[in-house]
Amino acid sequence: MSDRGYINLIRHLTRASSTLPLETLQASIAHYLARPPIPIPGSPTSLTATALGSPLFRIHTHARLSALALAFRHAVHLRVGVLKEEAEANPGGLLSRGVNVRAKLARWSKDVREGFKGSDAVIHLACASGLLLGLEDWETELQLKEKERRERAKVEEEVVIALAEVIDEYAREGSGWEKDFKRTVGAKGDEDPLPLAMLLASQCGHCIASERLQALPLPTIIDVLMTTIDRSFYSGAFLSGASLSGTTDTFGKIVIEPTSSFAQTIRTVSGSTYMASMSFIARFTARAITVLVESRRAPGWEAIGRVLARLQSVTSKVEQDWSKCPLAEATEEDDLAGAETREIATSTWSILKTLLFMTLMLSQSILAAVVFVPNSHSDATSPVSPHSIALNIMQVLAQLSFVMPQFGGVASTAEGGLPELKRVDVVPRSLHDARAAFMLACVEQLIPKLSEETIQTRVYPLCVPHIWDPRCRETYESAHSVMLAIFATYALGAGRQENEPHRARAHPAFAEMLVPMYAQCLVENSADGRLSTTQLCMAYAALVRGASACGHDSPSNGESTPAGDAMAWLCIKELLNAISRHSPSKETSAPPSERLHRLHLALVAAVPAVSLSLLPRLLNEVKAIITSLPTSEGRTGEMRGELVQALFKVILQDIGDAEKEFVIDWWDENRETLVGRSEAVIDVAESTGSLVARL
Structure with a gap:
């Protein structure tokens, strides 16, 4: 008996x-x-052919094609069920075989593919992509075997064939009249x-x-993808109308008229289907670049040049318009007047973040190609040389540097850097600050490879204006991170002059x-x-470690020198003087300030950074500070407990092998004096016992 619902579906699919x-x-x-349904027709082939030939889907719109693709993807899930x-x-038994879900799904998939023949290329692509995604959804759970994987490969081929047909039909048109004719006769x-x-x-694409x-x-596909990306971001001009659309109210807050051209553009861009799918588009573009460069080197490098040119054009326009955008003046949400202005601002930042993510994804694939697949036919002056590509990517990212603080800034990964550079609530004061922060973050990674002259004449002058100015946290912390990288590199020996590898310097190193x-x-x-507190402790420990390397022929040999000890103690003495200045007088009962507590913790953090000859002296200073704090309840008792715990942590985790024996004896001798009777540190006493067993 026929299925009336099926017959009704066929009737609708055959109508316009x-x-x-x-x-x-x-x-x-x-x-x-x-x-x-059985007996009409008994397999999915006829319905597949009917759906692909339906006049309803001959109109190429995203809504219709995505619905068709989703239908085939859902069909796989329903068929598995x-x-x-x-x-x-x-379930089968001794004399009968059970149902082989994998094999039957493969046969069903083959029957579906039979219906793809002779269909429109775009519709063919929609259905094949939906079928492939459905199979991908179940591949892990069903654990497809070799035979079923061959069927899956056939579906991949259908997607590739359909995409190639679309490219051949629409991207390789001849004369202009042919292109216009095709558009005229289209639905x-x-x-x-x-x-x-x-x-x-x-x-x-990932399947x-x-x-x-x-x-x-692939070169044509990459070009089409980049054109799609370019159009999705209005070629970078989506901020162009902002300067004429923003005003300020009587309270000095920024107002963006909801009916302005800028607001309408932002709504159009953020609501675009392509913007919502930009992660897929960017990922497919990145993969296409990788596959092209690995399979056809010369066309791949040429494609890289065209991709970077597009990115350069888009990001340059965005940066140029952002400098005139009223939203660039907002440093916090209260600077925006009304919910409508906040909504526009949120959408604008969402578009900018999407642009940044897309740029990073493409840049990563390009840099991987530069590293692993060299272009032997280019020189440093070529637009597609590794040198020029690296510079172009740096320029593109620099133009988007004002977006990066929205994600917590540029993460510091160099040794000795500040991990707190990762934040989520920072807005730069200006494009200049954002550029400076980006530049400092990049320079930090290069410190080990830069000459001392470059550090002295280029890097240090770049840092100095910012290490004293915390108003812009991004540049402030980035500048300090660069300074720490300088000391860390020197301590490891990278600061030694190339022409003096085995003898002392004729003059102090710049780091000294x-x-x-x-x-x-x-x-x-x-x-x-x-x-x-964390940043100060990390910074001071790195400074003392770098100072301890002074006077070495090879700063990384780990031995102490009189010059190194003198410089290290100079840093300790500066800290002790500051502690003395900020300590409350003995006549008052005022508790230590939070700043004084930070200085105390910084002194403790410096313990692993000094040599064995300075260690007893420094530990006695630390002991004197800890024992000077009362063991009473309240914040003062908590401070004493934090100091003891911090000291125990650096002794346990950071002390070097040469100093370990002395430290073990010192800790066991002074543990009870340090802990005292404070409940805040009693856990340390109970959990540590003898430090010998722990080390």
Whole structure:
């Protein structure tokens, strides 16, 4: 007996228009693909062919094509459910075989593919991509075997063939009249098929093996993808109308008129289907670049040059317009007047963040190609040389540097850097500050490779204006992180002059000359609102470690020298003097200030950074400070407990092998004096016992 619902679906699919909503058609197609009625026709092939040939989907719109793709993806899920039900109903036995879900799914997929023949290329791509995504959803759980994987590979080939047909039909047109003719005869309401095809392919691009992607005209596909990206961001001009659309109210707050051209542009861009799918598009573009460079080196490098040119153009326009945008003046949410202005600002930042993520994804794939697949036919002056590509990427990222603080800034990864550079609530004061922060973050990574002359004449002057000024946290912390990288590099021996590898310098290294100034700088930056406690402790320990390397022929040999000990103690003395200045007088009962507590913790943090000859002296200073604090309840008792715990932590984790024996004896001798009777530190006494057992 025939299924009336199936017959009704066929009738609607064969008409030019339908009264059924698109969602209903989508659900019906998925249902009957998964459960083909018997005896009409008994397999999904006929329904597949009918759906692909339906006049309803001949109008190329994203809504219709995505609904069709989703129908085929859902059909796979429904079919797996049907097969699992059959397997549970027929588990098999000694004389009969159960239902093989994997094999039956592969046969069903083959029947679906039979219906793809002779269809429109864009519709073919939509259905094949949906089928592939559905199979991908179940591949891990079903654990497909070799035979079933061959069927999956056939579906990948269908996607590749369909995409190649779209490119051949729409991206390789001849004369201008041919292009105009094709647009004229297209169905009314059609959207541009090329970006639609790129969107469909990008959503399943990660499912396609590299060897099958190599069969595609990848240079053309990359160009089309970049055109799609370019158009999605209005070629970078989506901020152009901002300067004429913003005003200030009587309270000095920024107002963006909701009916202004800028507001309308932002709504259009943020609401775009392509913007919502930009992660897929960017990922597919990045993968296409990688596959092209690895398979065809020369066209791949040429494609890289074109991609960077597009990125350069878009980001340059964005940076130029942002400098005139009223939103650039907002440093906090209260600077914006009204919910509508805040909504526009939120959408604007969302677009900018999407642009940054897309740029980073493409840059990463390009840099990987530069590193692993060299271009032997280019020199340093070539637009596609590794040198020029690296510079272009740096320029592109510099132009988006004002967006980066929205993600917590540029993460510091160099040894000795400040991990607190990762934040989520920082807004730069200006494009200049954002550029400076980005430049400092980049320079930090290069410190080990820079000459001492470059550090002295270029890097240090770049840092100095910012290490004393915390008003812009991004540049402030980035500048300090660069300074720490200088000392860390010197301590490891990278600061030794190339022409003096085995003998002492004729004059002090630049890092040595910086020690007194930076010690004073860190002490001043211990005030509230400047360096945090963690940052101050890390910075002072790095400074003392670098100072201890002074006077070495090879700073990394680990041995102490009189010059190194003198410089290290100069830093300790600067800290002790500051502690003395900020300590409350003995006549008063005022508790230590939070700044004084930070200075105490910085002194403790410096313990592992000094040599064995200075260690007893420094530990006695630390002991005197700890025992000077009363063991009473309250904040003072907590401070004493934190100092003891911090000291125990650095002894346990950071002390070097040469100093370990002395420290063990010192700790066991002074443990009870340090702990006292304070409940705040009693856990340390109970948990440590003898330090010998722990070390």
